[in-house]
Amino acid sequence: MRDEGxxxxxxxxxxxxxxxxxxxxxxxxxLSAAAAAPPFFEPTQDFYKxxxxxxxxxxxxxxxxxxxxxxLTATLTVTGATNxxxxxxxxxxxxxxxxxxxxxxxxxxxxxxxxxxxxxFAYKLRPRTADVAAIPxxxxxxxxPAVSKPPTTWAKALPLSVTPAAPxxxxxxxxxxxxxxxxxxxxxPDVLRTPLPPAPAAWLWLALLGPVAGLAWYVFRLxxxxxxxALAHQRRSRAARVALRAIAKAExxxxxxxxxxxxxxxxxxxRFPLPPHAVTPGEVGEALTAxxxxxxxxxxxxxxxxxxxxxxxxxxxxxxxxxxxxARSLIxxxxxx
Amino acid sequence: MRASYxxxxxxxxxxxxxATQTWVPPPVGxxxxxxxxxxxxxxAAERHFVRGVELRGDxxxxxxxxxxxxxxxxxxxxxxxxxxxxxxxxxPDLALNRARAHRLAGDLPRSILSLHDGLAATPASRELQxxxxxxxxxxxxxxxxxxxxxxxxxxxxxxGSRMSPREGGLLAGGLWLAACLAVTRFVMTRRGRWxxxxxxxxxxxxxxxxxxxxxxxxxxxxxxxxxxxVAADAVLRTGNAESYPARFASPLPAGVEVRVLxxxxxxxxxxxxxxxxxxxxxxxxx
Numbered sequence: 001m002r003d004e005g006x007x008x009x010x011x012x013x014x015x016x017x018x019x020x021x022x023x024x025x026x027x028x029x030x031l032s033a034a035a036a037a038p039p040f041f042e043p044t045q046d047f048y049k050x051x052x053x054x055x056x057x058x059x060x061x062x063x064x065x066x067x068x069x070x071x072l073t074a075t076l077t078v079t080g081a082t083n084x085x086x087x088x089x090x091x092x093x094x095x096x097x098x099x100x101x102x103x104x105x106x107x108x109x110x111x112x113x114x115x116x117x118x119x120x121f122a123y124k125l126r127p128r129t130a131d132v133a134a135i136p137x138x139x140x141x142x143x144x145p146a147v148s149k150p151p152t153t154w155a156k157a158l159p160l161s162v163t164p165a166a167p168x169x170x171x172x173x174x175x176x177x178x179x180x181x182x183x184x185x186x187x188x189p190d191v192l193r194t195p196l197p198p199a200p201a202a203w204l205w206l207a208l209l210g211p212v213a214g215l216a217w218y219v220f221r222l223x224x225x226x227x228x229x230a231l232a233h234q235r236r237s238r239a240a241r242v243a244l245r246a247i248a249k250a251e252x253x254x255x256x257x258x259x260x261x262x263x264x265x266x267x268x269x270x271r272f273p274l275p276p277h278a279v280t281p282g283e284v285g286e287a288l289t290a291x292x293x294x295x296x297x298x299x300x301x302x303x304x305x306x307x308x309x310x311x312x313x314x315x316x317x318x319x320x321x322x323x324x325x326x327a328r329s330l331i332x333x334x335x336x337x
Numbered sequence: 338m339r340a341s342y343x344x345x346x347x348x349x350x351x352x353x354x355x356a357t358q359t360w361v362p363p364p365v366g367x368x369x370x371x372x373x374x375x376x377x378x379x380x381a382a383e384r385h386f387v388r389g390v391e392l393r394g395d396x397x398x399x400x401x402x403x404x405x406x407x408x409x410x411x412x413x414x415x416x417x418x419x420x421x422x423x424x425x426x427x428x429p430d431l432a433l434n435r436a437r438a439h440r441l442a443g444d445l446p447r448s449i450l451s452l453h454d455g456l457a458a459t460p461a462s463r464e465l466q467x468x469x470x471x472x473x474x475x476x477x478x479x480x481x482x483x484x485x486x487x488x489x490x491x492x493x494x495x496x497g498s499r500m501s502p503r504e505g506g507l508l509a510g511g512l513w514l515a516a517c518l519a520v521t522r523f524v525m526t527r528r529g530r531w532x533x534x535x536x537x538x539x540x541x542x543x544x545x546x547x548x549x550x551x552x553x554x555x556x557x558x559x560x561x562x563x564x565x566x567v568a569a570d571a572v573l574r575t576g577n578a579e580s581y582p583a584r585f586a587s588p589l590p591a592g593v594e595v596r597v598l599x600x601x602x603x604x605x606x607x608x609x610x611x612x613x614x615x616x617x618x619x620x621x622x623x
Binding site for chain 1: 343347348351379383386387389390393394395396397398399400413424425426427428429430431433434437440441458459468471501503506509510513514516517518520521524525
């Protein structure tokens with residue numbers, strides 16, 4: 001029995017040696033298949049070259065609440081892989097769940113160390129709508145050398161809160177610049193009142209106004225001063241003009257009566273050859289009579305001169321016309337003669 | 338002397354009466370209604386203008402209000418009422434409001450045109466003249482060079498721009514009256530200086546008439562070539578097509594005033610203030 005057992009053990013040992021030699025032989029299919037990658041049973045879906053025992057994948061994000069149109073950074077962390085440098089980045093743009101929900105952009109990162117415990121892949125995700133509620137779960141298939149069927153792990157979905165986008169901020173109000181006068185509004189009845197040029201009738205009125213006004217002034221003056229016409233005619237006489245000016249000044253002289261008498265005497269002297277010594281009324285009357293002057297006018301002149309003398313040396317109060325008016329009338333009478 | 342005072346007072350009263358007769362009151366009682374909402378157009382224009390002033394802190398909101406006001410002022414400006422005396426609303430105040438509304442609505446060229454319309458109706462208005470100077474100062478004339486000299490408007494000084502017809506009529510009437518009164522005084526006094534004074538008044542009257550005759554000739558010459566304002570930067574060309582070379586290297590800025598000499602095929606033959614002539618698309622000229 002012992003020999004029989006030894007023979008059986010030797011037979012098994014020999015078989016094992018043959019098998020071992022078969023495996024170790026350079027032409028061995030088993031060894032070459034184990035050394036080359038990928039193995040023939042490598043999965044084709046959701047496989048990112050990860051190998052190991054108990055590989056895990058998980059999502060994390062810098063924020064879980066964002067407005068529509070906002071952007072977040074999501075990070076996929078793969079742990080437990082024995083080949084961290086060989087694990088490839090999942091392309092989320094090729095995954096329907098991600099492509100429909102997000103605009104995806106990869107965030108580049110340096111390759112992990114050969115002995116890294118974890119591999120991370122970062123993505124910029126921008127929700128396409130406000131209805132997006134989570135970062136979808138990611139199926140992660142890896143190879144476990146200890147088992148024949150590739151195991152699958154899931155990076156669990158990460159809830160998100162996408163709020164509606166804030167209404168666009170209106171542009172800052174720009175004030176209306178300009179000179180202050182521009183903002184002033186003219187109001188009132190003048191706004192609709194149109195100035196018109198003078199009508200033809202107005203020109204006619206203006207043309208008539210001058211002659212009518214002049215004529216009215218002339219007539220009005222004649223009514224106020226009835227002898228003004230005669231005076232105006234006689235003022236052609238220079239002697240008369242000089243005498244009338246002297247009479248006008250005499251009214252304001254210190255001794256009006258003397259000034260009036262002098263004015264009349266000078267006038268008479270310029271019209272008739274009165275001797276220098278003819279000063280008194282009587283002497284003037286005699287000289288005028290000798291010069292054949294009108295008798296009535298001579299008498300008037302004498303009376304005027306006597307009245308002047310009386311006014312100089314006697315108290316006033318006879319109540320007759322003023323000496324100046326009398327003198328003017330006298331001059332007018334002499335001019336008319 | 339008392340008679341002279343009475344005559345002078347009567348003369349002044351007569352002149353005042355004649356002066357008031359040269360003003361025709363506005364057509365009170367005529368229907369001036371806005372067809373859109375039945376409110377008086379002037380009230381609506383003023384309401385929009387005031388609203389625009391209230392919103393002046395936000396130009397985007399204020400400009401539409403001023404544009405509404407400008408539209409209504411334009412409507413008022415165009416209205417005429419035929420009759421023995423042609424009546425309209427073309428007062429200096431309305432022209433000023435209209436120009437300001439266009440300016441604040443952002444339409445400087447139309448504002449300048451409105452001021453010219455006002456000055457055509459009342460050339461002696463000091464306010465309109467000042468407003469036109471201010472509006473011209475806002476035009477971005479080219480700095481230096483021949484184009485600036487060609488673009489900048491040069492005013493023609495006539496008696497009509499310094500004196501209104503009413504003022505001219507009063508001055509003429511005063512000179513004529515003074516001449517007549519001086520002759521009357523000469524008849525009264527036979528003093529030669531009154532005759533000389535009368536002659537001086539008549540000479541002044543003749544000079545005034547000559548100035549107004551010159552003014553009428555200038556206005557007729559200006560009216561023969563209508564004014565237009567460039568609404569947007571445009572190249573002045575030597576012919577009426579884009580293929581013709583530019584008259585100047587730089588385009589004419591918006592707000593430049595031109596005189597229209599003629600038109601052909603959608604292009605206007607225009608003359609600048611400096612005398613240079615060229616062609617502009619009719620679409621860029623108001």
